[in-house]
Amino acid sequence: MNSVAFLLIAIITLAGALAAAALPRLIHAALSLVVAFVGVAASFFLLGAEFVGLVQVFVYVGAVAVLIVFTILLTRREVTGERGINWGGAIVALAVFGGLLWTILKTKSLALPAPQIEPLTVKRIGEALMTNYVWPLQCVGLVLTAALIGALVLVMEEKREEK
Amino acid sequence: MDPTLQLFLIISTALFSIGLLAALSRRHAIFILIGIELMLAAANLNFIAFWRFGPPPQQPTGVLVAIFSIAIAAAEAAVGLALVIAIYRHYHTTSVDKLDHLKG
Numbered sequence: 001m002n003s004v005a006f007l008l009i010a011i012i013t014l015a016g017a018l019a020a021a022a023l024p025r026l027i028h029a030a031l032s033l034v035v036a037f038v039g040v041a042a043s044f045f046l047l048g049a050e051f052v053g054l055v056q057v058f059v060y061v062g063a064v065a066v067l068i069v070f071t072i073l074l075t076r077r078e079v080t081g082e083r084g085i086n087w088g089g090a091i092v093a094l095a096v097f098g099g100l101l102w103t104i105l106k107t108k109s110l111a112l113p114a115p116q117i118e119p120l121t122v123k124r125i126g127e128a129l130m131t132n133y134v135w136p137l138q139c140v141g142l143v144l145t146a147a148l149i150g151a152l153v154l155v156m157e158e159k160r161e162e163k
Numbered sequence: 164m165d166p167t168l169q170l171f172l173i174i175s176t177a178l179f180s181i182g183l184l185a186a187l188s189r190r191h192a193i194f195i196l197i198g199i200e201l202m203l204a205a206a207n208l209n210f211i212a213f214w215r216f217g218p219p220p221q222q223p224t225g226v227l228v229a230i231f232s233i234a235i236a237a238a239e240a241a242v243g244l245a246l247v248i249a250i251y252r253h254y255h256t257t258s259v260d261k262l263d264h265l266k267g
Contacts, residue, residue: 071244101173140235
């Protein structure tokens with residue numbers, strides 16, 4: 001693993017996430033979220049999980065980001081009346097960050113280098129999905145179908161009443 | 164120096180805290196969803212990092228959990244955004260401060 005690449009990816013990811021959390025305009029935040037997701041996918045590649053990185057790019061950058069942008073466009077009429085930052089939320093987030101950081105830095109056994117591993121091929125993932133994980137796979141398929149039908153019903157209901 | 168597990172955990176902690184900040188401090192419903200997505204991405208990063216730094220021989224368990232979690236996150240985003248659109252049609256607002264009709 002390359003430490004320069006790691007540093008670059010970390011900076012891009014955190015900058016994108018901070019912009020997504022702090023920018024006042026919603027559409028800018030959604031586009032910064034794409035940057036953060038690309039950074040997370042790049043760190044998946046760096047960690048040797050190429051398939052998950054690709055899935056991350058397809059699902060998040062391809063689908064979820066487009067979904068968010070569409071929702072912003074559909075609900076745009078409102079002028080966002082954000083009254084500054086909510087300090088309670090900032091304090092809670094900082095406290096969580098501080099606590100977790102203290103725990104991570106205190107745990108000495110976490111400072112281990114990466115072991116040598118055989119590369120995780122798509123063939124191995126596919127075999128695992130089709131043998132040991134076939135029931136979770138079917139359940140996730142069911143959940144996805146139910147969620148998408150539910151989303152459609154939620155959005156369509158109002159239209160039916162209007163007619 | 165090669166990046167250690169600690170560095171990846173610190174990055175994912177920072178990502179999680181930024182997501183929490185967005186979810187707690189913004190009033191627009193879509194910003195809250197963006198924060199939740201950031202927190203889910205941080206959790207996935209943790210799964211992959213612990214899988215990568217685990218002792219060999221490795222089972223692909225961490226990778227599979229991350230894949231399932233991405234699928235569930237996609238379902239969650241679809242339902243959440245549909246809820247935002249439905250609420251917007253009813254109340255013509257997406258600010259969570261104004262959606263206090265259940266408060267009594």
